[in-house]
Amino acid sequence: MENKEISNAVIKRLPRYHRYLGDLMAQGVERISSQELSIRMNVTASQIRQDLNNFGGFGQQGYGYNVAYLYQEIAKILGLDRENSMVIIGCGNFGRALANYQNFENRGFVTKAIFDVNPDKVGNRVRNIPVLYIDELAKFLQNNDIKIAVLTIPREEAVKVTEVLVDNGIKAIWNFAHVDLDVPSDVVVENVHLSESLMQLSYRIAEAAKNKK
Amino acid sequence: MENKEISNAVIKRLPRYHRYLGDLMAQGVERISSQELSIRMNVTASQIRQDLNNFGGFGQQGYGYNVAYLYQEIAKILGLDRENSMVIIGCGNFGRALANYQNFENRGFVTKAIFDVNPDKVGNRVRNIPVLYIDELAKFLQNNDIKIAVLTIPREEAVKVTEVLVDNGIKAIWNFAHVDLDVPSDVVVENVHLSESLMQLSYRIAEAAKNKK
């Protein structure tokens, strides 16, 4: 009820905590202090404690944090304790690459179908996931409980398909199209703008070159 | 010389300005005020003016900004006015997807070669880009002026290959491997952690579900 409104900065850091804790578990580490973890992750111990305390007290004074327990709690916070069914829109190189990525499935992100406009691709399977014709998307969404739609299609198509998705109750979109989608406030969009990421890298190269002079 | 140290928040927004200005150009818009642009981009006009003034005064009082000019200036700031040659390490689904992405080339990011451990893949071509054996990487870097190395390989391999890259003078890494690379301070790394992006989306889904109750 009383929602403290977690800041975006914190949310972005959660998956990284999850990863480091998973690595620690794999290394057989049982407990860790915010201090030790801060050194490994190259952040401040204060930040770690502040971040975690947004969600509750997971540690114990004088002891630190139990790695396995904290790992599990963060997984819960991130919603990794349930299945997130997905559809991928666009069976191009990217769509197929994502469909083939076993790792997502391990974390509960299961792709149920891939959709494409190209009739030649329809009927194929990618790692046992059926490729369906894009016109069947609306019906598919009505008949299946899909949590996430992944958009790996060009911008114009992405804008059009988003309407179909929203009209058919999709509440989460993972958007690889290079466009800002306009959706109702109860639909969450996570953008992956690869060309923007590449441009940031390019900026830093240019900056480094300038500083050398 | 006097480097004002541009904040990360600003750098992240630059590509988005670039995109919106490109769209405006395509729409035939010649001039735009920070106010108009702020409405389209859903940010404050103040932020736009502050951001741009980190790099110089590109506007004119009483007029606003010339779209084509500002577009070009931001492109320069982002280093898009020169060629950024790349190599892609890993000819899996992702490596091939990136190699096939024509859009990068249009912005000056040209892939010169793809490297892989699998001898079966070596000798093939992806859109005319040769696939070479990973053992030839060091020699290739010595004989070619490569700006960016793109890592689309598993984490353990990524860590190993990074050593080869750094030893052979690579100063920029676009890292798709789910690991934090340890590099000297003059090497810039831009991470694309897809599973972290997906987890953030998952968090927001979980959060929305909680708030509904």
Next chain:
DNA sequence: TAGATTGTTAATCGATTAACAATC
């Protein structure tokens, strides 16, 4: 108990927004 380390409050730092004088 003494030592360690959390949870949390207070202080600092940085980024965003507001305001307005400068100027086209």
Next chain:
DNA sequence: TAGATTGTTAATCGATTAACAATC
């Protein structure tokens, strides 16, 4: 010139870091 809008300074807001009392 009058109106519009920038460039920039000042005010506010939020996030990070420091400090320390609580407590295991």
